[in-house]
Amino acid sequence: MDSKTVKKYLGEYRKINEEKKYSIDLDRLQQYKKEIISGIKQYPYISRTTLREIFKKQYIFLYRHDKEWLMENLPPKQKKHLFTKTVNWTNRDNVYVREIKLLHKQLLERQQPIRITVSTIGRELGILANLQHHLDKLPNTKSLLEEITEDIQEYQLRRCYKIINRMLLEKVAITLWKVQRNAGIKSVCFQKIKPLLELYKEKIINRSK
Known part of the structure; x- marks a missing residue:
């Protein structure tokens, strides 16, 4: 086969692959695009930040390949919700509960843990003003926040549990001093949670046998 024939077939092969990829x-x-639109319809009060977290791969792909469409179809940038007599607080309460549950799941799955507080949730969803000033009008939201928000010690425990789980998965010897180092927790604080970590360590090791 001469060089011209080789080039011809190689060109055709590349063209087919390009067309297939396109x-x-x-x-x-x-x-x-359908998944983004569906998500916006399902959660009408969703913020751009939360939408980007939930539909991460879709958002990145559309941003790279059709940014104009994405910018035109994203939810409007959220402003602080001001109290007016026409606000349906019951409806807003129900919407907030759905969005917070969704965000809570996303926060727990993040590679880099972040402490779950009212401020964190409020900023992520663009509803901080309402959570700070009108929480008494949002009883279900208030109850959910009391259930899922963390104090510093709870946050430290969750970080350590995540590290222990990873060490077990990677088949690395689980030593608490390594857990403390990786979590970046001061010794005085770590001593307070160490007994709970010992129990957790024994529990997951036994479960893996």
């Missing part, structure tokens, strides 16, 4: 990208583009 077709797949178009299909993915349309699918991701």
Whole structure:
């Protein structure tokens, strides 16, 4: 086979692959657009930040390949909700509960743990003003926040549990001094949670046998 024939078939092969890739990208583009629109309809008060966290791969792909469409279809930037007589607080309460549950799941799954507080949730969802000033009008939201928010010690424990789980998964010897070092917790604070970590360590090691 001469060089011209080789170049001809190589060119055709590349063209087919490019067309195939382009077709797949178009299909993915349309699918991701549908998923973004569906998410916005399902959670009408969702913030841009939360939408980006929930639909991370879709958001990144659309940002790279059709940024104009993405910017036009994102939820409007949220402003502070001001109290007016026309606000339906019952409806807003129910919406907040759904969005906070969704965000809470996302926060727990983050690679880099972040302490779950009212301020964290309020800033992420763009509803901090209402959580700070009108929580008495949002009883279900208030109850949920009391259940899921963390004090410093609870946050430290969750960070350590995550590290212990990772060490077990990676089959690394679980020593608490390494856990403390990786979590970046001062010794005086670590001593307070050490007995709970010992119990947790024994529990997951026994469970893995």
